[in-house]
């Protein structure tokens with residue numbers, strides 16, 4: 001047993017966090033899939049798995065850190081591209097954490113992607129891909145053989161917001177720049193969505209939350225005057241509609257599909273779920289590249305990676321019973337942050353890894369879509385998610401984000417550089433919560449931030 005890992009008996013902590021009673025339970029953000037670690041590895045440890053599962057996890061970690069190269073390069077697994085955004089999952093999700101927004105317009109987007117579509121829907125009600133560029137701008141091709149589709153960067157414009165006590169918060173507003181397009185202009189109808197890589201730990205638990213539970217949360221929320229709605233998206237494996245859970249607009253129904261989608265769209269690697277490379281008709285060089293194995297990622301290796309992403313545990317809270325943190329927790333509830341960032345839910349049965357089932361977890365999300373106002377809108381629908389809708393992101397582990405990733409690029413496009421900026425950007429359905437925060441005296445804001453940092 002790794003020191004610092006919670007043993008499978010529920011609330012027994014292996015390492016010395018002296019917590020008692022209630023607060024001890026509250027600190028267990030991921031139920032039994034909680035680990036006590038505040039180092040850079042905090043997002044990288046498995047929950048209570050043992051025996052052959054540990055080997056699966058280790059192999060899956062290797063897959064997550066695997067470099068993919070294009071035929072016939074050496075130094076990695078063959079099968080990347082012909083177009084892609086990166087060569088390793090961990091390039092974007094370093095330490096299983098979040099990406100880092102590009103700081104200047106001279107930097108190409110690295111741990112971020114740009115989704116594309118045109119008005120209308122595909123055959124399953126999802127976004128309609130651009131005829132020449134597909135549904136994501138791939139900024140890497142194969143040197144001398146396949147051109148990248150284009151390049152993207154972000155210019156930031158500053159904007160000031162005043163809090164009630166007169167202090168000023170400097171916000172930055174992104175402006176997407178797309179250049180060097182290889183297949184002609186995107187056209188006037190183009191819709192874009194800039195997205196930063198979110199953290200991936202705890203995803204197994206969110207995968208295990210029953211659809212019924214998500215609908216119940218939506219019902220309860222209505223009574224509070226909120227309008228959270230589940231996204232309903234296409235499940236490729238079952239060929240049916242399902243509740244969306246993953247991605248900033250909850251457009252992926254399962255962790256399996258999310259992982260396979262990442263392979264295809266982010267790295268150009270085919271899997272048994274998505275067997276076809278991403279080459280629109282006009283991209284002749286892309287279409288002509290010889291294929292290696294089909295799929296490029298064999299099912300066994302994919303399953304190991306999937307197991308890894310399922311088993312990654314959630315870090316335990318720190319200082320959960322500190323008086324300032326408790327005060328912040330009260331303010332978080334009072335400002336109705338907790339209406340969307342729901343503190344507690346239960347996972348359902350999960351045959352793929354039964355230990356993830358029946359857990360009381362504290363993800364601080366409702367997995368629902370909310371209208372977040374014009375300032376955050378991307379203008380691009382994604383299944384039932386409208387142009388201003390975003391899925392409430394889980395807040396568990398957020399206090400360790402700077403430690404693991406050296407930064408806190410928050411919100412869907414990484415525009416917020418700290419928690420305060422992220423809160424001040426809230427609008428739409430969350431406008432009253434934002435206003436409550438803006439009106440708080442400094443001490444209360446600090447208590448609220450101390451609470452968020454304890455997650």
Ligand code: HEC
Nearest residue numbers: 085086088089092195196197200246247248259262263266
């Ligand atoms: C080029 C950067 C990039 C690469 C490489 C990448 N991802 Fe991601 N990942 C993202 C972005 C951006 C999102 C959010 C997508 C969205 O909003 O639809 C995401 C979302 C996810 C999520 C969902 C998290 C959540 O809570 O919604 C998982 C899980 C994930 N990626 C796993 C992987 C795996 C596994 C790989 C390798 C096969 C991978 N990613 C490669 C950028 C990347």
Ligand code: HEC
Nearest residue numbers: 335337340370376390391392393410411412422429430433
């Ligand atoms: C109406 C639902 C709703 C309410 C109320 C709400 N949030 Fe959010 N929160 C969201 C959504 C949706 C996002 C993602 C928005 C985006 O990425 O553009 C978000 C994002 C965040 C983030 C950034 C998380 C990340 O990983 O990037 C933080 C921090 C946060 N909220 C804290 C709060 C706090 C504190 C309050 C109360 C003052 C609050 N929220 C109230 C829905 C809500």
